[in-house]
Amino acid sequence: MAVFCAHGSLVMSKLSDSKPNRRGRRRFLRASLLGSLGAALTGKSMAGDQPLEVPSWTRHPGPGVGNTPYGVPSPFEKNVVRRILPWMSASRESSVSFTPLQDLHGIITPSGLHFERHHAGVPAIDPAAHVLAIHGMVERPLKFTLEDLQRFPAVSRVHFIECAGNGALEQHGAQLNGLQFTHGMLSCSEWTGVPLKLLLAEAGLRPTAKWLLAEGADAAAMARSFPVDKALDDALIAYGQNGEMLRPEQGYPLRLVLPGWEGVANVKWLRRIEVGDRPWEMREETATYTDLLPSGKARQFTFVQEAKSVITSPCPEKPLRHKGPVIVTGLAWSGEGRVKRVDVSFDGGRNWQPAKLKGPILSKALTRFEIPWEWHGQEALLQSRTIDETGYVQPSYQQLRALRGTNSMYHNNAIQTWQVRANGEVDNVQLG
Amino acid sequence: MSSWDKLVVHGLLLAGAMAWTGVLAAGESPRYGFGSALSETEISSWDIDVGPDGAGLPPGSGTAAQGEALYLAQCAACHGEFGEGVGRYPALLGTRASLVGERTRKTVGGYWPYATTLWDYINRAMPFGNAQSLSPDQVYALTAYVLALNEIVAEDAVLDAHTLPAVRMPNRDCFVVAKGPDIKAAACMHDCAVPVKVVGRAARLDGATVGE
Numbered sequence: 289m290a291v292f293c294a295h296g297s298l299v300m301s302k303l304s305d306s307k308p309n310r311r312g313r314r315r316f317l318r319a320s321l322l323g324s325l326g327a328a329l330t331g332k333s334m335a336g337d338q339p340l341e342v343p344s345w346t347r348h349p350g351p352g353v354g355n356t357p358y359g360v361p362s363p364f365e366k367n368v369v370r371r372i373l374p375w376m377s378a379s380r381e382s383s384v385s386f387t388p389l390q391d392l393h394g395i396i397t398p399s400g401l402h403f404e405r406h407h408a409g410v411p412a413i414d415p416a417a418h419v420l421a422i423h424g425m426v427e428r429p430l431k432f433t434l435e436d437l438q439r440f441p442a443v444s445r446v447h448f449i450e451c452a453g454n455g456a457l458e459q460h461g462a463q464l465n466g467l468q469f470t471h472g473m474l475s476c477s478e479w480t481g482v483p484l485k486l487l488l489a490e491a492g493l494r495p496t497a498k499w500l501l502a503e504g505a506d507a508a509a510m511a512r513s514f515p516v517d518k519a520l521d522d523a524l525i526a527y528g529q530n531g532e533m534l535r536p537e538q539g540y541p542l543r544l545v546l547p548g549w550e551g552v553a554n555v556k557w558l559r560r561i562e563v564g565d566r567p568w569e570m571r572e573e574t575a576t577y578t579d580l581l582p583s584g585k586a587r588q589f590t591f592v593q594e595a596k597s598v599i600t601s602p603c604p605e606k607p608l609r610h611k612g613p614v615i616v617t618g619l620a621w622s623g624e625g626r627v628k629r630v631d632v633s634f635d636g637g638r639n640w641q642p643a644k645l646k647g648p649i650l651s652k653a654l655t656r657f658e659i660p661w662e663w664h665g666q667e668a669l670l671q672s673r674t675i676d677e678t679g680y681v682q683p684s685y686q687q688l689r690a691l692r693g694t695n696s697m698y699h700n701n702a703i704q705t706w707q708v709r710a711n712g713e714v715d716n717v718q719l720g
Numbered sequence: 721m722s723s724w725d726k727l728v729v730h731g732l733l734l735a736g737a738m739a740w741t742g743v744l745a746a747g748e749s750p751r752y753g754f755g756s757a758l759s760e761t762e763i764s765s766w767d768i769d770v771g772p773d774g775a776g777l778p779p780g781s782g783t784a785a786q787g788e789a790l791y792l793a794q795c796a797a798c799h800g801e802f803g804e805g806v807g808r809y810p811a812l813l814g815t816r817a818s819l820v821g822e823r824t825r826k827t828v829g830g831y832w833p834y835a836t837t838l839w840d841y842i843n844r845a846m847p848f849g850n851a852q853s854l855s856p857d858q859v860y861a862l863t864a865y866v867l868a869l870n871e872i873v874a875e876d877a878v879l880d881a882h883t884l885p886a887v888r889m890p891n892r893d894c895f896v897v898a899k900g901p902d903i904k905a906a907a908c909m910h911d912c913a914v915p916v917k918v919v920g921r922a923a924r925l926d927g928a929t930v931g932e
Contacts, residue, residue, distance in 0.1 A: 378798070378808035379848070408845065421758050421766060429758035436754045465922040490751055501769055507851045509844040511769060560766055569772045569834045571841040575826060578895065584819045586831075590898040604922075631907065636916030640909050669916060673907065681905040684914065691902055695824040707918060720919035 367391070370401055371468055381409035382508070384451065386472030389598075389619065390605040395446070395654040397475035399535045405451050405473065406537070407508035407572070411557050415541040418505065420487075420525065424563035427492030434527060434541050440482040443524065445547070446653045448476040448621045450593045452550035452577050455700040459689075462718045467603040470704060470716055474621075476654040477538075479545045480528030485520045488563075498565045502544045505559035512553045513567035514546060514591070522547045522652075525558065548623030548652035549591040550699070552577050582693035595622035595682050596701035597630055597657070597674035608663055608712035616643075617658040622676035626650070629675045630657040636669035636705060636719050637684065643672070668708040669719065685718055768852070770840040774885030777839065781880035782861025784868035790858055791865045794847045803828075803869045812866050816891055829870030833895050835887035839863045860884070 361368065370385040377383040385404040387397055404410075415434045423429035451473035457463045458470055493516070500519050503511040514523075524545040527534060534540040539556030546553050552572055567573065567589070579587040597620035602608050620627045626649055631640035643659035657672070673682045685702040707717040770776040792801065798809040805811030814827025828838055843859045845851050854862070860879045867873040873887060908914075 378810075381848075408848070408851065421762065423758055423763050423767070429763060430755040431758045431762065432755040436756075439754045440752060461920040462922040470922075486752075487755075490753075490755055503769070507845070507849075509768065509851065511844070562767065562769060564771070566771065566773075568769050568840075569837050570769075571832075571837055571845075574834065574837055574895070575828070575832050575841075579898075580819060580824055580826065580831075582820070584816065585894050585896055587898045587902070588895045592901075594901055629907075631909070637914040638910075638912055638916060640907070640912075669918075675907055680901055681907045683903045683905040686915070687903055687905050694822075707921075716922035717918045718920035719917060720915050 365391075368401070370404065371472075373464075373469065382407050384453070384473060386468045387475050388468050388605075389472055389474065389600050390467045390603050392600075395476050395619070395648070395650075395656055396530065397477060399477065399530045399532065399538065402449075402475040402477060402529075402535065402538055403451065403473045404537045405453075405551060406506065406556075407510045408506050410536050411506045412536065413505060413541060413557060418541055418559065420542055420558060421560045422487060422491045422563070423560075424501075425494040425497045425565065426488070426563050427494065428490070430487075430491050432487065437482050437487075437525060437527060437542070440486055442480050442528075443483060444478050444480040444528070445522075445524065446476065446478045446648075446650050447545060447547040448474060448593075448652065448654045449545075449551050449554055450474045450596075450621070450623075452552060452590070452593070452698040455702070456697040458702075458716075458718075459692075459697060459700050460694050462716045465604045465716050467598065467600060467605055471598045473551070474619075474654075476621075477529045478531070479524055479526040480531075481524045481526035481542075481545070484523035484525055484544075484561075487525060487561075488519060491563075493563060496565050497563045499563075499567050501560075501562040501564065501568050501570075502553075502555040502558060503560040503562075504539075504555050504557040506557045510552075510555060510572060511568065511570045512555055512573055513570060513589075514549075514553055516563075518546055518549070518591075546591070548593060548625075550577065550593055553591060577698055579692060579696035579698050581691075581696060587696070590699050591623075593621070593623035594699065594701045595624065595627070595674045595676040595680050596620070597627075597672040597682060598704045599632070599670055599672050599706055602670070602708060602712075602714045603706055604714050604716055607714050608708060611664055612662065614661045614663045615658050616661050616670065617656065618643075618672050619654045620645075620657055620672070620674035621652070621654050622674065622678075622680070623652060624680060625652065625677045627655040627657075627674055628677045628679075630655075631673045631675075632657075632659045633671045633673070634661065634668045637671050637673075637703070640673065663708070663712075665710050665712075666708075667710055669717070670706040670708060670714075671703050673703050686720075768840075768844055770836050770843070772834045772836050772885070774836060774881055777836070777881035777884060778856040779881065780856035780860055781878050782857050782859070782864050783878055784861070784864040784873070784875050786857075787861030787863075787865030791862055795862070798848065803866060813869055815870075816894075819891070819894075827870075828866055829872060829890070831891050833889055833892045835863070835867060835872070835884055835889055838866060839884060842866075 368388050368391040372385045387401050387403040419431045419433055421431045454473035497516050499513050501513050526543050526545045542558045544555045544558050579590055599618035601617050620630045630643045632643045633640045643657040646656045649655050675681050688702045705717050707715045798806055799812050800806050803813035812828050814830040816830045818825040818830050842862050864879045868875050
């Protein structure tokens with residue numbers, strides 16, 4: 289080890305060790321979630337000798353057009369919602385809500401279910417009172433209204449956004465028994481906007497330009513530095529999400545999209561871009577979002593969300609309810625480009641089989657995979673592992689911890705294990 | 721001449737504009753002429769960032785003694801009288817000793833590499849709930865107070881645009897910029913030598929539906 293980074297002696301006298309709050313163990317919803325499982329497994333299905341009912345909705349028309357000017361999901365889908373961990377943070381304004389990946393199909397996350405991570409709540413921005421300022425090492429400092437930005441040729445691209453902290457709690461060992469909480473700081477949308485390089489061409493980058501600062505208009509004025517190469521590559525100033533304007537929780541009316549890079553760098557409610565020649569060393573790129581290693585050193589500017597995958601069915605929220613053929617399905621993604629392959633194991637990683645990728649297979653977007661399986665009530669350890677187009681292989685927890693220990697928190701892309709029990713229940717477990 | 725005319729004069733078709741900007745060096749790219757000039761006055765009203773070299777720090781100064789009353793009035797409710805943190809609000813007090821071991825803690829005193837970041841963050845985001853309400857003198861004084869709590873500066877140290885960037889944070893040299901993937905795994909397919917014993921099991925499913 290070149291430098292042992294945490295050998296400083298304890299100089300503090302006033303240091304009081306405030307214990308982390310462990311209220312978390314108080315609620316245990318598992319029983320209610322799996323309550324209906326037993327009946328399903330006993331195989332009691334509708335007997336075939338009764339006439340099929342002609343329900344009331346087949347006899348009487350429902351509400352006419354225009355009843356819901358902005359449509360909402362069926363009331364029967366009321367469990368498909370974002371969820372929070374109430375004990376996780378000091379305030380709801382600086383916290384996280386998780387996407388219900390277990391209930392979603394395909395690769396697009398409905399805008400209203402996109403995970404949230406705010407640092408000081410969701411600002412209520414009047415787009416008419418919002419401008420994007422670009423200044424610093426440019427020839428012509430400029431400001432753009434939303435209307436200005438919408439005059440530029442627009443591009444639409446599908447990209448995932450994953451919080452660097454997705455799965456952070458799991459690095460210490462299996463914690464939360466639900467896909468929504470182990471992986472739900474992950475969403476994927478079609479983003480529409482102006483390539484940042486067009487705006488930088490308007491302002492005229494000076495040759496000294498090397499880094500940019502993006503800053504939000506929220507009450508944290510959340511700001512992050514990022515290199516000019518990314519700005520001139522695929523960075524997008526987005527105003528559209530899945531065909532409509534951005535949702536307030538996703539940065540309305542403007543957000544930065546840095547495809548494949550950690551969520552926090554995709555600054556929401558974007559109001560200012562400054563061009564400079566070195567990073568600004570903001571709190572969210574020094575104190576937080578840096579990966580503390582066992583040596584006491586920390587990795588900084590770990591922008592890329594490296595290749596990762598997870599089985600979304602079965603999972604703890606989606607236990608197996610039927611014996612026989614099962615379609616195992618899941619999501620894979622890589623911040624470096626396209627997903628090339630996904631392998632699935634049913635025996636904890638001893639043996640693997642390639643799964644089928646179900647198009648579209650887009651760069652820096654969620655990619656769906658599936659593989660058929662026969663389940664006859666046997667216990668099994670399910671895993672998925674992805675390989676992206678650069679050849680990078682998603683690591684196991686052993687491989688991740690060998691280098692990063694258990695406290696690096698951010699950028700956990702380790703292979704997830706689901707244990708299928710004889711009764712079809714599925715648990716989040718870790719192997720060793 | 722409208723902006724669109726200019727584009728045509730420059731011999732540029734809209735369809736080709738994007739490919740074209742990608743290969744041109746900065747300064748030579750096509751311009752649409754959208755957006756408007758941003759004045760110095762406009763820039764200075766929003767340009768709040770402070771760099772590690774102190775660039776962006778405004779005139780003004782403060783000491784820990786000047787910051788104490790303000791800290792107790794505006795910060796202690798969440799961060800504790802001695803910076804120890806109240807409830808789940810972050811502690812502002814700590815050392816590098818808490819960066820290793822089973823349960824690590826990252827604090828201003830123990831982890832942050834730059835004192836300028838503390839000034840910048842207090843100025844842009846604190847007090848939580850009433851951000852950007854403090855004067856430069858107040859931010860210098862609060863920065864001095866938090867650094868003095870951590871015994872990084874003396875109680876009577878005067879912090880200003882010259883002295884603050886010169887403050888050396890204890891953990892300054894412990895950050896390495898990530899360069900590419902650190903883990904290189906192989907994709908074994910059959911009879912892989914991996915442990916398959918369940919050693920950890922998640923026991924909690926205690927999230928709440930938003931609004932519950």
